[in-house]
Amino acid sequence: MIQIPLAPLLLSMKVAGLATVAALVLGTPIAWLLARGRFPGRAVLESIVMIPLILPPTVTGYYLLLLIGRQGLLGRLMEQGLNIGIIFTWKAAVLASTIAALPLFIKAAQGAFEGIDRRIEDAGRTFKPVLIVLCTITLPLAWRGILAGSILAFARAMGEFGITLMIAGSIPGRTQTLALAIYDAVQANQPQEANAMSILATAAVLLILALVGRMTKVRY
Amino acid sequence: MLELALDRRLPGFHLRTQLMIGDGITALYGPSGSGKSLTLLAIAGLIRPTSGTIRINGRTVFDANAGIDLAPHLRRVGLVFQEYALFPHKTVSGNLSFGLPRGTPKSKAADRVNETLHLLRLDSFAQHYPYQLSGGQRQRVALGRALIGRPEILLLDEPFSALDPAVRETLRQELLQMLADYKGTILLVTHDLQEAYLMASTIAIIDGGKVLQMGTREEVLHQPRTRRVAEHTSAKNILRGVACRDSDDTWDIVWRGHHLRADGPAPAAAGEVEFCIRPEDVRLVWPDRVERRVNLLRGRIVHELGRGLDYVLFVSLTDGGDPGKYDLEIQVRSRLYDLMTLYVGKEVWLSLPPDRLRLLAPDE
Numbered sequence: 225m226i227q228i229p230l231a232p233l234l235l236s237m238k239v240a241g242l243a244t245v246a247a248l249v250l251g252t253p254i255a256w257l258l259a260r261g262r263f264p265g266r267a268v269l270e271s272i273v274m275i276p277l278i279l280p281p282t283v284t285g286y287y288l289l290l291l292i293g294r295q296g297l298l299g300r301l302m303e304q305g306l307n308i309g310i311i312f313t314w315k316a317a318v319l320a321s322t323i324a325a326l327p328l329f330i331k332a333a334q335g336a337f338e339g340i341d342r343r344i345e346d347a348g349r350t351f352k353p354v355l356i357v358l359c360t361i362t363l364p365l366a367w368r369g370i371l372a373g374s375i376l377a378f379a380r381a382m383g384e385f386g387i388t389l390m391i392a393g394s395i396p397g398r399t400q401t402l403a404l405a406i407y408d409a410v411q412a413n414q415p416q417e418a419n420a421m422s423i424l425a426t427a428a429v430l431l432i433l434a435l436v437g438r439m440t441k442v443r444y
Numbered sequence: 445m446l447e448l449a450l451d452r453r454l455p456g457f458h459l460r461t462q463l464m465i466g467d468g469i470t471a472l473y474g475p476s477g478s479g480k481s482l483t484l485l486a487i488a489g490l491i492r493p494t495s496g497t498i499r500i501n502g503r504t505v506f507d508a509n510a511g512i513d514l515a516p517h518l519r520r521v522g523l524v525f526q527e528y529a530l531f532p533h534k535t536v537s538g539n540l541s542f543g544l545p546r547g548t549p550k551s552k553a554a555d556r557v558n559e560t561l562h563l564l565r566l567d568s569f570a571q572h573y574p575y576q577l578s579g580g581q582r583q584r585v586a587l588g589r590a591l592i593g594r595p596e597i598l599l600l601d602e603p604f605s606a607l608d609p610a611v612r613e614t615l616r617q618e619l620l621q622m623l624a625d626y627k628g629t630i631l632l633v634t635h636d637l638q639e640a641y642l643m644a645s646t647i648a649i650i651d652g653g654k655v656l657q658m659g660t661r662e663e664v665l666h667q668p669r670t671r672r673v674a675e676h677t678s679a680k681n682i683l684r685g686v687a688c689r690d691s692d693d694t695w696d697i698v699w700r701g702h703h704l705r706a707d708g709p710a711p712a713a714a715g716e717v718e719f720c721i722r723p724e725d726v727r728l729v730w731p732d733r734v735e736r737r738v739n740l741l742r743g744r745i746v747h748e749l750g751r752g753l754d755y756v757l758f759v760s761l762t763d764g765g766d767p768g769k770y771d772l773e774i775q776v777r778s779r780l781y782d783l784m785t786l787y788v789g790k791e792v793w794l795s796l797p798p799d800r801l802r803l804l805a806p807d808e
Binding site: 341343344346347348349350351352353354356360361364365 | 485488489490515516517519521522523525526527529530531532533542543544545546589590593
């Protein structure tokens with residue numbers, strides 16, 4: 225009887241969940257800006273947002289390491305000023321997954337916003353202030369795209385490997401997520417554990433997809 | 445009452461509309477790309493003009509110099525969009541209640557929604573979604589949504605363009621009936637002259653971002669000021685001659701060697717002028733009544749178009765040079781066409797009534 229290590233799965237769920245929420249909160253306004261905004265530098269912002277999708281994850285991870293590491297610009301500030309060190313903790317894993325997931329989320333949400341007939345929002349604006357139109361017309365109409373983006377983001381975060389390894393490491397029980405644990409199990413020649421964790425990961429993702437599919441039956 | 449003077453530059457287009465319209469229905473008529481929809485959006489506050497002013501019942505809602513630019517929902521303007529722009533995720537009730545101002549008490553809101561549903565004969569559709577409605581029902585919802593907040597001015601952007609031609613006629617009547625109770629200014633945007641004439645008492649013709657002429661519907665149709673207005677109102681026979689003033693309100697125009705008398709004040713100076721007459725205003729004269737007519741011409745029908753209720757005849761003057769080409773386009777009822785036994789090749793007498801000949805001012 226082999227022991228199924230549950231800790232990596234639980235850590236992965238926590239990290240991917242938090243990263244998805246972070247991508248949602250950060251990404252929705254950016255996606256809206258990219259879809260509707262008319263401002264100088266829009267094209268530049270759009271390119272910057274896409275960088276993590278294009279760069280090799282290890283390169284992105286390396287840059288982040290330079291930025292938030294103990295000697296890094298942000299890392300030193302945070303450690304000295306706020307006494308927060310995030311490098312090689314689970315927080316770094318969340319950061320890694322958020323950065324990786326953000327472009328996918330933004331692309332999906334941007335498409336959803338762009339797909340809304342502008343005149344419908346304009347019609348709303350003749351009755352109610354912009355903010356109310358945003359909450360009661362725009363977001364409900366973009367909701368499916370935003371949800372699709374969140375699923376993509378969650379999936380990407382679950383599978384995150386390269387950036388996480390660079391800035392969070394693979395410390396068992398602390399920063400070793402499922403993807404890293406499977407790799408380590410293979411390296412350590414423990415095929416049963418690798419099998420068990422892979423099946424677990426597949427089942428968990430399928431379950432979430434099924435749940436989300438049920439939630440998003442839309443009538444109109 | 446709506447007063448506006450707008451200026452807005454866009455790439456390749458310059459909107460500079462000036463309008464002053466009173467209560468009742470006014471049509472803003474022009475081809476697509478003439479700036480009519482843009483004008484509506486500016487009145488509603490959905491686009492910002494570069495300069496100018498907009499006043500609704502004396503209340504300034506936009507003044508570029510004074511820095512006034514009221515948000516759309518504070519302007520008390522109801523706008524019915526082309527294709528209606530209903531909220532697809534809200535029911536008919538939800539769409540209507542969105543049009544009520546914020547802070548309307550719940551019970552009062554429900555009353556107003558029910559009242560509007562009843563008025564629009566949509567009582568049994570309260571819980572339907574827009575995709576479950578016919579085109580006419582959608583139009584009524586859009587109208588109800590625009591009117592439920594009691595706006596001071598109602599803007600209609602091509603309200604019939606999303607509908608089948610077959611139902612348009614009925615729905616125009618229906619819309620007029622529903623608007624009969626509305627006491628405010630209505631501005632209807634359309635690219636259909638017949639629709640403008642049918643729906644509105646006043647017509648403003650707009651093209652190239654400018655209002656070319658505005659007046660009662662008869663005025664605009666029968667007294668076009670310039671060649672461009674005449675073209676937009678399908679005057680068809682736009683002719684060129686030399687005019688001199690006979691008396692205060694009578695002019696003598698020499699056209700193709702014929703002296704024609706034109707009555708009515710003319711916006712043109714003497715000399716080489718353009719003038720026009722509508723196809724339905726040209727009279728065909730029975731040969732035995734020729735002596736009693738003025739502005740008499742003789743021509744030959746060179747081409748005809750049967751359109752069911754009427755015929756369009758293309759007539760070339762018999763003393764004109766080029767055969768094949770036509771000089772006048774004439775519209776006659778099918779009954780007259782039969783009575784006079786008209787056919788291509790037949791020679792006919794024509795009369796151009798002096799009060800229907802209209803001298804045109806040069807375009808600015």
